[in-house]
Amino acid sequence: MTLAARFASAAVLLSIFFFPPSLRAETPSRGDAFVTAAIAEPSNLLPLFASDSASAEISRLLFNGLVKYDKDLKLVGDLAAGWDVQAGGTVIVFHLRKNVVWQDGKPFTAADVEFTFRKLTDPNVPTPYGGDFEAVKSLEVLGPHVLRVTYKEPFSPGLASWSMGMLPKHLLEKEDLLKTAFARRPVGTGPYKLGKWKTGESVVLLANDRYHEGRPWIDRYVYRVIPDQATSFLELQTGGLDLAGLTPLQFRRQTDTPFFRDTYRKYSYPSFSYVYLGWNLDHPFFSDVRVREALDLSIDRKEIIAVTLLGAGRTTTGPFLPGTWAYDEAVPEPAFDPARARRLLAEAGWKDSDGDGVLEKDGKPFSFTLISNFGNDQRKQACEIVQRRLADVGIDANVRLVEWGTFLKEFIDKRRFEAVCLAWQLGRDPDVYDIFHSSKRAPGQFNFVGYSNPEVDRLLEEGRRLFGESERAAVYKKAHAILARDRPYTFLYVPDAMPVVHRRFREVEKAAAGIGHNFVRWWVPAGERRYRSLREA
C-alpha cells in the first residue's frame, strides 16, 4: 500500500467516524480514469465517417447530435432543447440549446447544423449515413438557435437520424473532410475531448469542462487496442480493463472466480441484434410458404440457445427487439414439431420416394447450401444444429462458411445463395423498410431474400409517415404478425450482451438501453481510484 493510499484509507475511516451515515451518502467527485479495449483501431472519429464500432463509440463521446435516445429508448433532445413536428410530418423545427459551446470555446449555432447537413448530402462526401438525409427537401436557418427541416414526405425515422454528431463550421468550412487534420484532433461538443491518440495503441479522452450537461466525473476515458481476444480476457483478469463484453463461455464458466466476483459486476440484457436464417424466396425450394413453415417447425431454437449461447439469449418471432413497443408479444412463440413439419412437406409435394432419407420432388432431392460468415463460432454451431435437425425431417443442408468480405460481395450483394445464417443489428428505430420492402430487392440492397408482400410494403411506408409512438406501434405490430406468418426469415434468437464493469464505478445503471447511457454520471469514490486524477482546470 502506498503512502497516499494509507492516508486515503485513514481519511475514509475518519470520515466514517465523524459523519453520521445520512451525511455520508456518497456524493460524486471528479477523478480516476475508465479503461476499455477493442480489437481494432478506430479508423475515423468524424461522426460522418465513423462506421466501425470503435470509431462510433469514441465519436459519440466527442460529438453530440440534435437528439438522442435516453435510457428507456425514447427520443429526447441533446443539442436541441426541443422540436415541433408540423405540416403533417413534413416539417420539423428544431430549437437548439443556447448554452452549448464547442470545445474551443466558440458557441454552437444553427449554422453548424446547416454545415453538417450540407456535408451529409454533398455528393463528394462518401458518408455511410447519407441515406436518411436524402429524404430532406430543404433545411433553413430561422435564427441562431432555430432551424426548419422540410422533408419531401413525412419520414419519422428521419427524426432519429438527427442524432448524427454535429461538426463545427468555423473549423471545417475550408477543409476537405477526407483529408483534414481535424480528423486526428477533432473539436466537438461532447462530454470528452481528444487527449492523445497513439496509433495502434490507445486513444485517451479528457473530460470536457464546458460540457453542456456538466463535466463528466471520470477524468479520462482510455480506449485501448488489443487485437487478440484471448489477450483481452487475460488483461481483464489482471484488472487492467474496466469494461469488457464477455462471451457466453466466459460469462457462465470462466468468470466464476473470487477475483472476478470481487473486482467486477456482471450485467446481462438482450443485445440489439438477432440471428436468423434467410431463405432465398426466388429459389423453387423456398418459394412455398408451407416449406418455410416446415423448416421453422423442424428447428429447435431453445436447443440452439442452450448449446451455442449456454442459455444466454432468448427466442424472437420478428425483426424488432422483444420488449420494445414495436414488438408484437401476441405473435405465438415458434413451435418445435418435426412431425408436423414432415406433414407440411408432404403436402407441398416433398416425398422420399427412393428411400435414401432425403425428400424429393419432381426427381430433385431437397438438398441446399446454408452459407454463413467464417470466424463466428456460435453461428457455425447454430448452422450445424440446424443441419442436423433438418436431416431429421429429410432435408439435406450443407453448411459453408465464407470469409466476411467475400460473403458480402459474392453471395449477399449478388443474391447468389440458397439460404444464409446471419444477424442484423437492430436500430433504436423500428423502421425495417430497407430489409423487407419489396423495392429493396436489387443487387446490393438489403432485402436480399427477395421478400415481397404489398400489405407489408404498405405498413412499412405508413410506419415512416407516422410520428406518434402508439400509432407507429400498431403498424409495426401488424407487420410483425405478417412477417411471422410469411416467414421470409426463420428468426432464431436474440443473444444477450454480457458486459462486466469494474466495481469501483458508481451510478452504473442497467436500463432498456444497456449500461452505458449515463456514462457521464459514473464516478469513483476517492479511496477506490486506480489512476491519477487530472489537476483541476
Added chain:
Amino acid sequence: MGRYLARRIAGAVPLLFGITFLSFAVIHLAPGGPVEAKAGLNPKMTAQAREKLATLYGLDKPLVERYRAWLGRAVRLDFGESFADGEKVSVKIGRAVPVTLLVSGLSLVLVLLVGIPLGVYSAVRAGTRADSLVSGIVLFGFSAPTFWIALGLMSFFGVTLQWLPVTGLHSLFHEEMAPLERAVDLAWHLVLPVAVSAFAGLAAVTRFMRGSMLEALSQNYVRAARAKGLSEPRVLYRHALRNALLPVVTLVGLSVPGLLGGSVIFESIFSIPGMGSLFYASVFSRDYPVIMGILVLGAVLTLVGNLLADLAYAAVDPRIRLE
C-alpha cells in the same frame, strides 16, 4: 566486384517489378474489398455512397491502370495514403518499424547471448544427457506455436503471479512518469515478448552453433592445440569457437531483414503496435496502399538481404570470387 554489384542491382529491378505486380494483382483480385469492409451490412449506406467510396479509392478503374498509377507514385517512394484514415503509408510504416525493431533486436541479442553458449555447451557435451536436454528444450521452443507459449506465459506470469504486465509496451499514462520510471516500465513490458520471441528463435542458433562447433572440434588444428598442451578453455574459446562462429554470423546476417517484418500473430497477442499488427489490421480492412507498402518493404529487404549475404560469403570465404 563493382561490375558484379551493378549486375545484381540491375537484375533486382525487374524482379521487384514482378513481385509488386503479382502482389498488387493478388490482393486486388482477392474477393471482398475496402468498400465492403467499411460498409459491411449497414442498410444506411446507400449504393451511391458505396460508389463514391469506390471512386475515391480508385477501384472503378481497371486493374492494370490502377497498378500503373500506384507504380508511378511508388517509384518516387510515394506509397499513397491509407484507405482507413487517410494517413500517409510511409508515416504508418515509419511509426511501426522502430517498435518491431526494438522487440526483435532485443530478442536477437538474447538469442545470441543464450544460443551461442548453449550450442557450445551441447557440442562439448555431445551425446550426453545434458546435450539431449538442451536439444529438447530448444526444439520445443522452435516447434510449439508461439501463440500457445505466449498465452501460457502471459496467463502464468501476468494473471496467476501478477508479476509481469500482459499487453502493450507501456503502462497507461506512462508519459506522466519520470524518465527513469518510464525506462523501467518499458523494460518490464518487454520481458515477456522478448523472452517468447527469443525462445522461438533459439533453436536455429543453438543447433547451428552446436554443429559448427562439433565440426571445429574435430579439426586437426584443435588436435594440434590440445597436443601443445593448451588449457581446455583456451582450446575451446580461442581456437575452436572463433572458427565455429563464422556460419552463425552468416545466419544472423540473413535474419536482419526479418527483424523489420515482425510477426503478425506474435504482435497481435502482445498488442504491440509494430509491423505485424499493422499488416494484420490492414489486411482485414483491405487497406491496399498499406498492404502494398509493407509488401514492397519486405521485398526490398529480402533482395538486399540476399545480396548482402552473398557479399558477406565472398568476404569471409576466399574460395568464392564474385564476378
